Amino acid sequence: MPEGHTIHRAARDQRPMLVGRTIAVASPQGRFAAGAASLDGRVCTAIEAYGKHLLYDFEGEGSLHVHLGLFGSFRSTAQPAPAPRGAVRARLTSSTHVVDIVGPNRCEVLDPAGKAALLARIGPDVLRPDADRTRAMDRIRASRTAVGLLLMDQSVIAGIGNIYRTELLWRAGIHPSSPGTRLSPAQVEHLWSDACDLLARGVELGAIVTIDDATPGEGRYRERVNIFDQPACPRCTRRIRMLVIGGRKAYACETCQKRPRRVTRTA
DNA sequence: GCCGAATGCCCAA
DNA sequence: TGGGCCTTCGGCG
Missing domain, CATH: 3.20.190.10 (MutM-like, N-terminal)
Known part of the structure; x- marks a missing residue:
């Protein structure tokens, strides 16, 4: 898919x-x-x-x-x-x-x-070399909307879907309900560049692979993820929590991704 | 064989 | 915020 x-x-x-x-x-x-x-x-x-x-x-x-x-x-x-x-x-x-x-x-x-x-109406695409990354990063940092929603908003940043969103935020240690305004410039820059890396790898392998030590299976690559629809966090072994953000299932390790103090709109 | 869910998005209210 | 649309596949009986 x-x-x-x-x-x-x-x-x-x-x-x-x-x-x-x-x-x-x-x-x-x-x-x-x-x-x-x-x-x-x-x-x-x-x-x-x-x-x-x-x-x-x-x-x-x-x-x-x-x-x-x-x-x-x-x-x-x-x-x-x-x-x-x-x-x-x-x-x-x-x-x-x-x-x-x-x-x-x-x-x-x-x-x-x-x-x-x-x-x-399509925002900067992380897989296009001509993408205006500054525009995407500025829009994320200017918005009080949950970053888990912003990453799925194709007019803000294009190409990311539900699995990449979940995995990017886990890799960055950011909780999906953190408002964009709460993120540092370095965090947003990291999200952009990690998205570029992961999706480019997805193009090469023909599969979503977000773990670091990916090795090919027999012939074709299989999807390999850290926490999406997984029982436990590979980093701290605690249970992965399932959340619903924007009507879609999302996942987070609430030990490695600290929930923001003030509650954000995630609906 | 049927039912539900799925990596998306649009529209009406 | 909820329903609709598109199709396939796995789990359950």
Whole structure:
């Protein structure tokens, strides 16, 4: 399931399969029929990830915008491709490869204005080298909202999801309900740079790995985390507490991550 | 075989 | 703040 690293990995994997080629676009499931027809037979000119959004540009006007949501996924294979399995919203076919977009939350064609509007509401992306880190850090430090909420707010900082949020705060020794205003410049800078490191590693490994001594399993990496949905803190061995922040499950070690004295809004 | 949960986000009230 | 949407998978019977 996708956080920002999944989308950037998909962009990297799919570029050599699709960019610079004529793409047949179809909607096996049928729910993207009109959009598919408008893109079918055109040349894909670029694939770019912004936070959790993936944008495919096509010659002429129009971009394909995909957001996977909670359960969506990409399946890419070399030709010859198998018949679509399950609910394939869109299938992109080049002379050599096939990319299926399965169960996305969003799959739509945007005109240039729509694309600009989308990009305008996505905050600095920790996986993009051109990201304005100062803007993200300033917004966090200026807000009295719980940092556990701010890290999930894609207009503040883009790419982080529920697992990375939990793990970043544990690694930094910061309680999720600490207000942004309570954090030091050094703490916020550390959160940004650790996010960059962890998500970049996630792109490389194709999995969320937030423990330090990660070793590959057989072939593919498996997800490896410290406290997300874990019983005990690997640092102090105490029980991990489950919290609900913004309607989502979050986790914290309340020994290693001191709860702020004044209670913060976490709803 | 059914039910619930899941790494996301939008909208209405 | 709660419900809706998208799909798959594991646990339970």
